[in-house]
Amino acid sequence: MQDNFYTKYGKRIFDFIASLIGLILLSPFLVIIGVLVKISDKGPIFYRSKRVGQNFKPFYLLKFRTMVVNAEELGPSVTKGGDQRITKIGKFLRKYKLDELPQLWNVVKGELSLVGPRPEVEKYISFYKDDYKEILKIRPGITDYAAIKFKNEEEILAKFEDVEKAYIENVLPAKIKLYKTYLNEIGFLTDLKIIFKTLWGITFK
Numbered sequence: 267m268q269d270n271f272y273t274k275y276g277k278r279i280f281d282f283i284a285s286l287i288g289l290i291l292l293s294p295f296l297v298i299i300g301v302l303v304k305i306s307d308k309g310p311i312f313y314r315s316k317r318v319g320q321n322f323k324p325f326y327l328l329k330f331r332t333m334v335v336n337a338e339e340l341g342p343s344v345t346k347g348g349d350q351r352i353t354k355i356g357k358f359l360r361k362y363k364l365d366e367l368p369q370l371w372n373v374v375k376g377e378l379s380l381v382g383p384r385p386e387v388e389k390y391i392s393f394y395k396d397d398y399k400e401i402l403k404i405r406p407g408i409t410d411y412a413a414i415k416f417k418n419e420e421e422i423l424a425k426f427e428d429v430e431k432a433y434i435e436n437v438l439p440a441k442i443k444l445y446k447t448y449l450n451e452i453g454f455l456t457d458l459k460i461i462f463k464t465l466w467g468i469t470f471k
Contacts, residue, residue, distance in 0.1 A: 382407025
């Protein structure tokens, strides 16, 4: 990983300002989504998922709830296309990644970065702990190369009978390679490129 002004200070400054502005501008839209989640399915508006952050420090990732209450007790932590635990409004939110918007608050708090390796649950990190010792030197992020490549991850996993095994043995190793690529290329222009590619992919998917 490059050690320069951006990685030491600039990235955090950019994250904080951009995410705070995003939350302010999107606040009416976030309220509307919250209301739709609440009236479409009984249960909380938000879902808090325990993830492993920078230097293996745990934190709670914030999302709009897209699955039925207690979904984690009804199946694996990863989902595939057609997962019956996903609510009707949840399918729409997931399609356009709108369920991820509350994570801007995680960025403001300093738990996430706008761009960085996606935060993972401890169970899956345990399979590749040596790799994550390098990866988690930086804050995890909302998007990155892996998030772009695997934007249709649920469709990919739908091809496998054992979804969790496929994620651990097939998908996660590929993501780890892309995480390491980002570590070698980290910089302001790289982050801008990834953000624009993410928005383009969501808008024109």
